[in-house]
Amino acid sequence: MARIFRDRTLGESKRDMGTKFPSPDLPSPFGELDCDLSDSELRETAYEIFVGACRTSGGKPLTYIPQSERTERSPSSMSLTYTSSPSSNSSSLQRTLTSSAASTVKKALGMRSSSKKNPGKESSPLKSKKPVTVGELMRVQMGVSEQMDSRIRRGLLRIAAGQLGRRIDSMVLPLELLQQFKSSDFPDQQEYEAWQKRNLKVLEAGLLVHPHLPLDKSDTASQRLRQIIRGASERPIETGKNTESMQVLRSAVMSLACRSFDGSVSETCHWADGFPLNIRLYQTLLEACFDANEETSIIEEIDEVIELIKKTWVILGMNQMLHNLCFSWVLFHRFVVTGQVENDLLFAADNQLAEVSKDAKATKDPVYSKILSSTLSSILGWAEKRLLAYHDTFHRSNIDSMESIVSLGVSAAKILVEDISHEYRRKRKEEVDVARSRIDTYIRSSLRTAFAQASPCYLKMEKADSSRRSSKNQPNPLPVLSILAKDISELAANEKEVFSPILKRWHPLAAGVAVATLHACYGNELKQFISGITELTPDAVQVLRAADELEKFLVQIAVEDSVDSEDGGKAIIREMPPYEAETTVANLVKVWMKTRVDIMKEWVDRNLQVEVWNPRANKEGFAPSAVEVLRIIDETLDAFFQLPITMHPALLPDLMSGLDRCLQHYITKAKSGCGTRNTFVPTMPALTRCTTGSKFHGVWRKKEKSQNCQRRKSQVGTMSGDNSFGIPQLCVRLNTLQRIRTELEVIEKRIITNLRNCVSAHVDDIANGLGKKFELSAAACQEGIQQLCEATAYKIVFHDVSHVLWDGLYVGEPSSSRIEPLLQELEQNLMIISETMHDRVRTRMITDIMKASFEGFFLVLLAGGPSRSFSRQDSQIIEDDFKSLRDLYWSNGDGLPAELIDKFSTTAQEVLPLFRTDTESLIERFRRVTLETYGSSAKSRPPLPPTTGQWNPTEPNTLLRVLCYRNEEAATKFLKKTYNLPKKL
Numbered sequence: 001m002a003r004i005f006r007d008r009t010l011g012e013s014k015r016d017m018g019t020k021f022p023s024p025d026l027p028s029p030f031g032e033l034d035c036d037l038s039d040s041e042l043r044e045t046a047y048e049i050f051v052g053a054c055r056t057s058g059g060k061p062l063t064y065i066p067q068s069e070r071t072e073r074s075p076s077s078m079s080l081t082y083t084s085s086p087s088s089n090s091s092s093l094q095r096t097l098t099s100s101a102a103s104t105v106k107k108a109l110g111m112r113s114s115s116k117k118n119p120g121k122e123s124s125p126l127k128s129k130k131p132v133t134v135g136e137l138m139r140v141q142m143g144v145s146e147q148m149d150s151r152i153r154r155g156l157l158r159i160a161a162g163q164l165g166r167r168i169d170s171m172v173l174p175l176e177l178l179q180q181f182k183s184s185d186f187p188d189q190q191e192y193e194a195w196q197k198r199n200l201k202v203l204e205a206g207l208l209v210h211p212h213l214p215l216d217k218s219d220t221a222s223q224r225l226r227q228i229i230r231g232a233s234e235r236p237i238e239t240g241k242n243t244e245s246m247q248v249l250r251s252a253v254m255s256l257a258c259r260s261f262d263g264s265v266s267e268t269c270h271w272a273d274g275f276p277l278n279i280r281l282y283q284t285l286l287e288a289c290f291d292a293n294e295e296t297s298i299i300e301e302i303d304e305v306i307e308l309i310k311k312t313w314v315i316l317g318m319n320q321m322l323h324n325l326c327f328s329w330v331l332f333h334r335f336v337v338t339g340q341v342e343n344d345l346l347f348a349a350d351n352q353l354a355e356v357s358k359d360a361k362a363t364k365d366p367v368y369s370k371i372l373s374s375t376l377s378s379i380l381g382w383a384e385k386r387l388l389a390y391h392d393t394f395h396r397s398n399i400d401s402m403e404s405i406v407s408l409g410v411s412a413a414k415i416l417v418e419d420i421s422h423e424y425r426r427k428r429k430e431e432v433d434v435a436r437s438r439i440d441t442y443i444r445s446s447l448r449t450a451f452a453q454a455s456p457c458y459l460k461m462e463k464a465d466s467s468r469r470s471s472k473n474q475p476n477p478l479p480v481l482s483i484l485a486k487d488i489s490e491l492a493a494n495e496k497e498v499f500s501p502i503l504k505r506w507h508p509l510a511a512g513v514a515v516a517t518l519h520a521c522y523g524n525e526l527k528q529f530i531s532g533i534t535e536l537t538p539d540a541v542q543v544l545r546a547a548d549e550l551e552k553f554l555v556q557i558a559v560e561d562s563v564d565s566e567d568g569g570k571a572i573i574r575e576m577p578p579y580e581a582e583t584t585v586a587n588l589v590k591v592w593m594k595t596r597v598d599i600m601k602e603w604v605d606r607n608l609q610v611e612v613w614n615p616r617a618n619k620e621g622f623a624p625s626a627v628e629v630l631r632i633i634d635e636t637l638d639a640f641f642q643l644p645i646t647m648h649p650a651l652l653p654d655l656m657s658g659l660d661r662c663l664q665h666y667i668t669k670a671k672s673g674c675g676t677r678n679t680f681v682p683t684m685p686a687l688t689r690c691t692t693g694s695k696f697h698g699v700w701r702k703k704e705k706s707q708n709c710q711r712r713k714s715q716v717g718t719m720s721g722d723n724s725f726g727i728p729q730l731c732v733r734l735n736t737l738q739r740i741r742t743e744l745e746v747i748e749k750r751i752i753t754n755l756r757n758c759v760s761a762h763v764d765d766i767a768n769g770l771g772k773k774f775e776l777s778a779a780a781c782q783e784g785i786q787q788l789c790e791a792t793a794y795k796i797v798f799h800d801v802s803h804v805l806w807d808g809l810y811v812g813e814p815s816s817s818r819i820e821p822l823l824q825e826l827e828q829n830l831m832i833i834s835e836t837m838h839d840r841v842r843t844r845m846i847t848d849i850m851k852a853s854f855e856g857f858f859l860v861l862l863a864g865g866p867s868r869s870f871s872r873q874d875s876q877i878i879e880d881d882f883k884s885l886r887d888l889y890w891s892n893g894d895g896l897p898a899e900l901i902d903k904f905s906t907t908a909q910e911v912l913p914l915f916r917t918d919t920e921s922l923i924e925r926f927r928r929v930t931l932e933t934y935g936s937s938a939k940s941r942p943p944l945p946p947t948t949g950q951w952n953p954t955e956p957n958t959l960l961r962v963l964c965y966r967n968e969e970a971a972t973k974f975l976k977k978t979y980n981l982p983k984k985l
Contacts, residue, residue, distance in 0.1 A: 026336050028285070029329065029378035030276035030371070036207040038384040039284075040143075041753050042197045046284040047142050047172070047313075049272060050134070051152050052173050054313040069698040106300045109331075109348035141288040141299065147187075148697040169314045172271045174199040174251045182240040193236050200229050203271065207256040210277040212270035212317065221255035226254065252748055273317025275371065280325060282316050285309045286330045293886030296334070296342035321359040321368055328352040329375050332408065336382065346404035349379075353411040360419035369475050373420050376412040386553065387442040391450040394500060403502045406442075410435045410506055439507035439519040444517045447495070454487040467629050481529055482546035488518050489553050496557055511561035512572035516552040519576045523551060530584045541644045547581050548646065582647065589643060589651050596636045597658035604662060608669045613729040613736075615836045622735040622838070629666050629742050633659050637747070641754045648758045652751070663777040667740065670733050671784040674725060677852075680794040682806065684859070684947060687960070688982050690869040690967050691976040695724060727800070727829060730792045731845075732838035734785060737840045741781040744774045785841060793848035797856045802823040811862050814874045819857075819881035826853060831890075846896060850889045852906050857885060858907065861915075866984050869967040875916035882908050911951050914962045919970040926959040945978055 011979045037045075123861055131137040139149050158180045163171070178199050186192035208215070208222055215222050228237065228249055237245040253271070272278055289305055291297040299305065313319060327350050335345035337654070360372060368687075383405050386393040414434045495514045503510035514866040526547055530667040534539055555576060562569025607625045615621050641648060749775060797805065811817050830846060837845055861878065862870065870878070885906060888897045914922065928944040933956055945956035952958055963971045964981065975981045 019416065024384055027378065028280075029274075030279045031374070033205060033277060034154070035201060037198075037201050037205055037210050041201065042146065042280060043142055043284050044144065044198065045202050045272075046281045047139070047144050047149075047283065047315050048152050048173060048177065049136060049312050049315050050142075050285055050309065050914065051149075052156055052168055054135070054308050055153065055156050061517060085733075101299060103298075103303050105306060106298060108351070111344050111348050112352050116897060134301070134308060137301055138305060138308070139290060139301045141290075141292050141305075142284075143292065147862040147864060151181070151185065152177075156855060161602060164949070167269045169524070171317070172203070172253055172257050172269050173338065173766055174202045174271070175250060178239045178249070179246050180239055182238075183236075183401050196232065200232050203253060204229050205277050205906065206271040206274055207253065210274035211256065212274045213259050215256075221252045221254075224248070225252040225256065270317070272315055274369065278316040279322070280327055282309075282312065282318055283330055286311060286327055287334070289330075290334055293814065296345060298348075315630050320332055321356075321363060321365075322357045322371070324352060324359055325368075325372055325375055328356055329379070332379055334653070334889060340401065343401050343404050346408055348403065348918065350404065350408045350411055351756070353408065353415065356583070357411070357415050357419065361612070369420055373416065376416050376420075380409055380412040380416065384414070384442070387447040389449045390446045391519065392440060392446075394499075396591055399498060401595075402499070403505070406502065406506065409436055413438045415462050435506040436508075440513055441506070443503060443510060443513045445601075446519060447491075447514055447517040450491060451488065451518060454484065454491050457808065480545045483525060485522065485543075485546035487551040488522050491517055492554055492557060496561075500561070506668065507571055509558075509569070510563055510564055512558040512569060515557045515561075519554045522547070523579055526579055526581045530581045533588070534582060536588055536644060537586065538644060541646075543880070544581050544585055545646055548869045551576075551579055566655065585645060586647060589645060591655055592643075593651070593655045593658055594638070596639075597662055598634070599664045600629070600632050600659070601665060603632065604666045604669065608666065611724075613724050613732040615732050617730045617732075620735065620739070621732055621836055622739040623732060624672070626666070626739055629663065629882050630740065630747075630775060633663065633747060637751065637754070641758075641773050646758075652755075652773075656751075660774050662777045663740065663744075663774065664780045667737060667777060667780040667784050671788055674788055675789055675791045675795065677790040677794045679791065680798040680799060682802075682946040684863040685865040687944075687964050687979075688984055689865045689964055690866070690983070691839050697929075723873075726834055727792065728836050729773070730795070731833060734788050734792070734841050734845065735838045736782045736811055737781045737788070737838075741778065741785070742840075744778055744781070748773055788854075789841065789845050789848045792845065795850040796826070796829045796849055797852040800829065805856050805860065806864075809857075810864065810870070810878075812876050814868075814870060818877065819884055822853075823884060826888060843896065846889065846899060847904075848900065850896065853885060854904055854908065857882060858911065861965070862911075862951060862958065863947075864965070869951055869965050870915055871967045872916055872918065875912070878915055879912055882912065907951050910953050911958060914953055914959070918962070918965055919968045919974075921964070922959060922963055923974050926956060926963065927953055 033366050045666070068620050124236055131140055136456045155177045159171070159176045178196065179313075181192075181195075185190040186195065189980060208225060228245075231237070236251065250971075254269070257269040257271045257550065258266045259270070265939070272281060285307065286306075291299050310318075310323065313323075331345050331349035335342060336351065338345075356372070360369075363369075387409055389403060396692075417432070417434045434450060494514050495518075496511050498513035502515060507513065525542075529543065555573070558576065559569055562572055605626075607628065611623055611625045613623055617624050618627075634657065640652070645651075800824060804825050807818055808821055809819060819946060825850070830849065833845055833849075834842065871872070882905075886901055890898060890902055900951070917925075927942070930945070935943060942956075945960055947957050948955065963975060972983075
């Protein structure tokens with residue numbers, strides 16, 4: 001007996017320790033009882049209710065109402081089905097414990113059996129005398145002494161003997177027990193008084209403090225009961241059957257317990273089913289499911305115990321939904337108060353919450369919703385206290401518990417939001433992803449907290465910032481941000497490796513959100529730092545490089561984490577705008593570049609105003625100003641690549657654009673004022689017909705001929721500095737553009753070499769660098785060379801030698817005004833060009849002169865005005881003269897290639913034969929071509945064909961012009977009759 005008592009005492013002491021489990025950060029969600037009931041008193045009362053609800057006695061038992069017959073508080077159907085061996089006719093409490101292969105309850109909760117969980121664990125003293133019945137097991141689990149258990153059973157037997165067939169829910173158990181025992185039934189008066197006070201406090205809690213129905217202030221029974229309880233605190237009342245004090249107590253108690261909503265007398269007594277008393281009592285019963293000797297383990301007989309605990313529902317007003325909720329809390333509470341070491345409990349609580357979620361969706365009971373909200377809020381509050389700063393809570397050694405806590409917190413949050421929140425129900429559920437939203441909040445909150453603690457240098461940085469603000473002359477502590485960047489990189493790597501794999505279960509972009517948060521935190525510090533930077537320094541560059549490396553690392557994690565996301569991680573990347581540090585440094589460099597470019601542009605404007613384009617300025621015949629402008633570009637690029645930055649490839653396009661515009665400006669100025677082809681080509685005179693045998697002198701008067709001749713001859717070959725648009729000066733301009741064009745290729749190759757030496761350069765930067773940097777200048781050079789070549793060629797032909805072309809060639813008799821003077825003038829200009837021009841553009845220049853002279857030759861033939869006319873006999877002279885013109889450019893093989901000359905002689909080969917064709921054939925061909933061009937309407941009077949300048953033997957205007965300059969009567973009559981052309985202008 002002594003051994004058993006010691007064992008029992010040990011069990012009771014353990015139970016006393018295991019029921020309170022003080023946890024200041026985990027208040028009960030069911031509220032305070034506001035009555036002086038200790039945990040042990042609650043446990044004793046709960047045990048009395050348990051025994052009373054389960055016990056039967058012979059053929060006249062205290063009746064247990066089957067679930068199917070309960071109407072007043074019908075529990076909902078069970079989602080988790082708990083099964084046990086069938087009930088026998090004997091007392092449920094006396095049922096023999098059966099050995100089961102696996103607990104159905106544990107299986108449903110996802111828990112392991114104790115034997116599997118702790119193999120080889122030695123039996124405790126209690127286990128040395130293992131209970132053999134459910135009742136004995138429950139007594140031991142609840143820490144109830146055998147003496148107390150015996151008294152309770154004896155009392156229930158007395159109640160049953162006096163009230164045969166009475167249902168357990170139709171009596172007030174504390175009242176009935178008070179009536180069955182007197183002080184003589186207890187070992188001493190002290191124990192009796194404590195027992196009496198407990199039962200009176202239970203009546204006070206269930207009928208006055210937490211009644212099933214609200215009390216009316218004028219209710220006399222409640223006033224009377226308060227007086228009795230107050231009096232008993234000073235002097236114990238006399239208990240036992242039929243005492244006067246018990247009669248008064250019974251009258252008051254039954255009057256309060258049998259109230260109903262409609263005012264009638266209820267057959268069911270409501271004395272322990274008021275909230276939160278009923279929940280606290282039920283919680284006490286459920287806590288008996290934990291092993292008295294191993295606080296974190298659930299007993300193997302839990303299926304049978306829970307089956308019997310459920311029989312208290314009829315007394316406590318419980319149902320399956322409240323059971324599921326209360327059991328979830330008990331599992332969670334036990335994990336917390338036992339040191340948070342048994343993750344199975346969290347896992348079980350989370351699984352139980354899945355049933356709670358189903359219940360919450362199925363009910364609209366406001367009382368249940370209130371209890372549910374309070375319970376889940378308590379669970380969620382505890383979880384979030386750890387998850388909002390999970391870097392302080394979890395580490396590699398306890399990381400397993402994090403997943404369970406996150407899962408539990410998310411489950412609680414989802415029920416609160418999706419099943420309780422009316423605001424959420426008004427929305428479409430797909431608009432809100434509760435789990436993802438909560439995890440997002442946890443990640444951002446915890447990382448912001450971790451960021452502030454990431455490096456010991458953080459406090460130093462704050463102190464340094466304060467010092468910097470107080471004294472602007474003090475040097476900024478720049479390297480601190482570099483140290484912080486390294487610490488943040490380590491924090492991000494640890495996040496990706498340790499925490500993100502767990503959080504990714506609920507948030508597919510967990511790592512991305514984490515690095516985006518760190519990116520923003522570091523960016524805020526960086527932004528404050530760079531606000532005071534005014535120039536590039538080595539320390540600033542060090543911080544920039546650290547920030548750049550950190551940003552690339554964080555972005556890489558974000559990209560890798562979002563490969564499989566719907567938007568490919570665009571949303572996360574949008575949360576990570578590039579750091580302003582790099583932008584600020586880039587802006588400083590841009591200011592530096594703009595200053596250099598502005599200086600260069602001013603230099604170009606100033607020096608081009610005094611440039612004389614002297615061909616003797618240097619042996620290669622280009623402008624000295626071009627040498628200087630190219631030197632400035634070289635020096636600017638060298639200085640740029642020596643800047644202590646890592647973003648040369650990124651900023652180079654801006655610099656190149658500025659230099660390119662300056663150089664384009666120089667090229668534009670170099671060719672400005674030189675004219676174009678159209679500047680020198682004369683306007684064609686109006687068509688006239690010839691008068692047979694006579695010659696008309698045309699556009700230029702004879703008296704001006706000698707003056708023009710002298711004036712234009714004086715311009716040929718001039719080297720005067722006053723004439724910046726002479727042929728030699730134009731050649732220098734062309735040489736200059738060619739020199740710039742060549743040097744651009746050299747500069748671009750040097751840029752590629754510098755890019756290869758840049759740490760931050762990519763293959764694409766190098767591959768795309770060449771040919772795309774001086775686009776404007778290269779295009780301007782090409783366009784300028786083309787324009788100047790054409791302008792120079794047409795200036796020579798139509799301006800400088802026009803006195804022999806327009807005023808001399810074929811004026812009057814063709815035989816006496818042939819092409820030799822023109823060839824001499826052209827040859828002089830070609831000599832100047834050959835001596836002055838760079839060989840890379842010389843051929844092009846001479847080719848353009850050839851084209852211009854060919855065009856001038858045909859303008860004389862087909863648009864030379866009324867001073868010229870040709871007979872068929874003149875055709876041989878014309879052909880010989882054109883051959884001489886061709887030979888000038890061939891120069892016995894030393895000039896232009898023959899095939900090039902042939903290419904531009906095509907018009908002559910096609911048109912010159914028209915001059916030997918008879919007039920009638922020309923007229924007939926003209927009529928046929930006109931008819932083909934204008935249709936049958938041109939038979940009577942064909943329209944005057946427009947001048948296109950594209951001479952062609954099948955083109956009406958060409959044929960008409962040959963007829964206009966044909967010195968024959970037939971041609972004159974045809975033109976007079978057909979178009980009424982005049983004989984002179």
